[in-house]
Amino acid sequence: MLLDFGLSPRETARRLARRGLAPSDIAAVVVTHEHDDHVGHAFAFSAQQGVPVWLTHGTLRAVQEARKPGAPEIDLELNIEDRSAFAIGDLQVQPYTVPHDAREPVQFVFSDGASRLGVLTDIGAPTPHVEASLSGCDALVLETNHDLDLLWGGEYPRWLKERVSGPWGHLDNGQAERLLRAIDRTRLKHVVAAHLSQQNNRPELARAALARAMGCEEDWVEVATQEDGFGWRDLR
Numbered sequence: 651m652l653l654d655f656g657l658s659p660r661e662t663a664r665r666l667a668r669r670g671l672a673p674s675d676i677a678a679v680v681v682t683h684e685h686d687d688h689v690g691h692a693f694a695f696s697a698q699q700g701v702p703v704w705l706t707h708g709t710l711r712a713v714q715e716a717r718k719p720g721a722p723e724i725d726l727e728l729n730i731e732d733r734s735a736f737a738i739g740d741l742q743v744q745p746y747t748v749p750h751d752a753r754e755p756v757q758f759v760f761s762d763g764a765s766r767l768g769v770l771t772d773i774g775a776p777t778p779h780v781e782a783s784l785s786g787c788d789a790l791v792l793e794t795n796h797d798l799d800l801l802w803g804g805e806y807p808r809w810l811k812e813r814v815s816g817p818w819g820h821l822d823n824g825q826a827e828r829l830l831r832a833i834d835r836t837r838l839k840h841v842v843a844a845h846l847s848q849q850n851n852r853p854e855l856a857r858a859a860l861a862r863a864m865g866c867e868e869d870w871v872e873v874a875t876q877e878d879g880f881g882w883r884d885l886r
Contacts, residue, residue: 651679654679654689654692655688655692669881678703678738679701679704683750704738712754733746744758746758746780751818757770759783766788767788767789769790771795772845776832786833788840789840790838791844792842794856795821795851797850806849827860846875856871
């Protein structure tokens with residue numbers, strides 16, 4: 651399963667190969683929201699490989715409205731209904747709502763019935779619902795998008811700084827740390843800092859923030875880089 655599909659099919663195939671996989675191994679694509687870096691190539695891949703794309707009705711509507719003239723029609727029967735859990739093969743997929751500047755954005759918790767993987771990126775501010783959704787996970791991929799000082803001292807225009815740091819934007823390191831402290835961490839075996847801005851964050855800052863929340867050594871926290879992502883993790 652692929653969560654989001656913003657990279658080109660060629661780049662995606664290259665990255666899959668680094669993990670011992672091919673595009674033909676993918677059974678489904680699950681999409682969080684309509685921003686191009688998350689859904690840009692999902693439908694072309696779906697057409698090529700004949701795999702379903704799962705997304706909310708709001709996300710589908712936003713993608714359809716943004717479709718360029720002459721682009722193929724998007725015809726999907728599989729949509730996320732009422733935030734209900736659904737199954738893809740042996741995995742249960744539980745969507746949960748998040749505040750972000752998109753039409754109907756969600757994030758996901760994945761489970762095989764024994765272990766739970768929580769994923770949270772592209773959220774402007776933590777909520778009690780998010781905390782409850784991520785409590786009790788065995789592994790967590792958590793957005794640490796920016797450092798506030800680097801963002802506000804950087805070269806982004808003011809409107810973009812306000813958008814990124816606002817309640818519908820992205821988590822800064824401090825927000826991610828506070829969220830991680832607030833959830834039930836008793837089962838957590840893996841924590842990965844993700845969705846880091848190359849301009850407005852540093853891996854060592856993100857790692858230090860999450861390590862403080864976990865009370866662990868900083869090198870225990872992994873950082874997903876934009877170029878390499880991160881390696882396989884065993885949740886068992």
